[in-house]
Amino acid sequence: MGFSRDRLFIGWSPGIFSSRVDSFPVSLSQESTRQLIGSALYAWSRESNLDFKETRTGDADIRVSFVEGSHGDGYPFDGPGGTLGHAFFPGVGSSAGATHMDADESWTYNGKMAGGENHLAAAPPHLF
Numbered sequence: 001m002g003f004s005r006d007r008l009f010i011g012w013s014p015g016i017f018s019s020r021v022d023s024f025p026v027s028l029s030q031e032s033t034r035q036l037i038g039s040a041l042y043a044w045s046r047e048s049n050l051d052f053k054e055t056r057t058g059d060a061d062i063r064v065s066f067v068e069g070s071h072g073d074g075y076p077f078d079g080p081g082g083t084l085g086h087a088f089f090p091g092v093g094s095s096a097g098a099t100h101m102d103a104d105e106s107w108t109y110n111g112k113m114a115g116g117e118n119h120l121a122a123a124p125p126h127l128f
């Protein structure tokens with residue numbers, strides 16, 4: 001599926017990173033979205049030296065948001081299908097640490113892959 005490979009997180013030092021979900025897809029509850037992002041980050045942490053801890057307030061190393069179309073970073077989304085998301089390396093700049101998921105995708109809970117729907121739990125590890 002269409003993840004932006006040029007936006008991969010590479011060269012991270014081992015450590016604990018905070019994550020926060022800033023916005024949510026219309027097709028999932030906030031709690032389902034948090035659980036799925038959390039399990040996806042956990043799956044990633046098991047294959048790396050990284051650890052992730054969700055925070056609900058303040059700044060975070062990784063900020064996940066569901067946005068649609070052109071959203072101000074020069075990498076517009078393309079509606080249903082195609083690109084599912086992209087992520088920016090943490091550091092300096094307004095987009096640093098931002099993880100954008102295409103809000104126009106039909107995100108689903110728990111791997112119901114029928115039709116053009118996307119399995120959110122499987123998406124972020126490929127994204128990162």
Ligand SMILES: [Zn+2]
Pocket residue numbers: 071073075086100
């Ligand atoms: Zn973006």
